[in-house]
Amino acid sequence: MKGDNLARRTLLKSTLAAGGAGVAMAAPAKTKKKVLKTAKAALPIGPYSQGIQVGNLVFVAGEKGIDPKTNKLVTGGIEAETRQTLENIKVILAEAGATMDDAVASTVHMTDLKEFQQMNKVYGEYFRVDPPGRTTVQVPALPAGAHVEITIIAAI
Numbered sequence: 416m417k418g419d420n421l422a423r424r425t426l427l428k429s430t431l432a433a434g435g436a437g438v439a440m441a442a443p444a445k446t447k448k449k450v451l452k453t454a455k456a457a458l459p460i461g462p463y464s465q466g467i468q469v470g471n472l473v474f475v476a477g478e479k480g481i482d483p484k485t486n487k488l489v490t491g492g493i494e495a496e497t498r499q500t501l502e503n504i505k506v507i508l509a510e511a512g513a514t515m516d517d518a519v520a521s522t523v524h525m526t527d528l529k530e531f532q533q534m535n536k537v538y539g540e541y542f543r544v545d546p547p548g549r550t551t552v553q554v555p556a557l558p559a560g561a562h563v564e565i566t567i568i569a570a571i
Contacts, residue, residue, distance in 0.1 A: 446470045451510040456503035457481035460558055466507045473511045473569040477524065478503040479561035488559055493530040496563050497537040504567050505541070517569040518547040524564040528553045534563055 451466035457479065459465060466475045480489045480496030481503070489499045505515055525534060531551065539546075547567070557564050 449511070451475075451507055453506050453510050455483060455506040457483045457486065466510065468511045471571050473508060473513050473517070473567075473571060475504050475507050475567040475569070477522075477564040477566045478507070479557065479559055479564050481559060481561070488561055493525075493527075493533045493562055494537050496561060497534045497565075498540075500563055500565050501538070501541045504565060508567070508569055511569070511571065513569045513571045515541050516544070517571050518542065518567050519570050520568040521547045521549045522566045523549060523551040524554045524557060525551065526554060526557060526562045530562065 446469055449468040450464045451468060451473070453465065456465055459476065460481075463476050465478075466473060468474075478500050480499035481487065482489050482499060483503070489495045501515075508514060508517065523534065523538070525531065528551075
């Protein structure tokens with residue numbers, strides 16, 4: 416904010432010095448957020464959006480392996496949950512015109528890091544080239560009884 420005011424004053428001084436009295440200055444445009452919502456991914460189970468786009472950044476909320484057709488957690492273990500989680504993320508990114516290749520950061524929450532290798536195997540199928548930076552942590556529990564939850568930030 417302070418820098419914006421300084422920049423405006425500097426621009427105004429240089430405009431007036433150049434004989435530009437009466438030139439109107441436009442305020443910097445505020446970037447609006449766009450809420451991303453698709454029935455092709457599991458609906459939120461609380462007061463949050465599936466994703467938010469602000470400018471060229473896309474923030475996908477923590478997705479779980481919930482099947483959007485049944486609204487239930489998929490069965491089949493950590494690999495099936497991870498695959499459904501990443502499919503949910505893929506369609507949310509598509510709402511913003513992004514792909515998995517646009518992901519720059521991810522956070523993976525798991526309830527059991529002993530299943531890391533299985534999760535990582537499926538995760539690697541979705542990020543084959545230039546994968547995003549990633550943090551993986553173990554947590555005591557996740558909503559809906561999930562065993563994995565993944566958040567993505569993408570730049571388009």
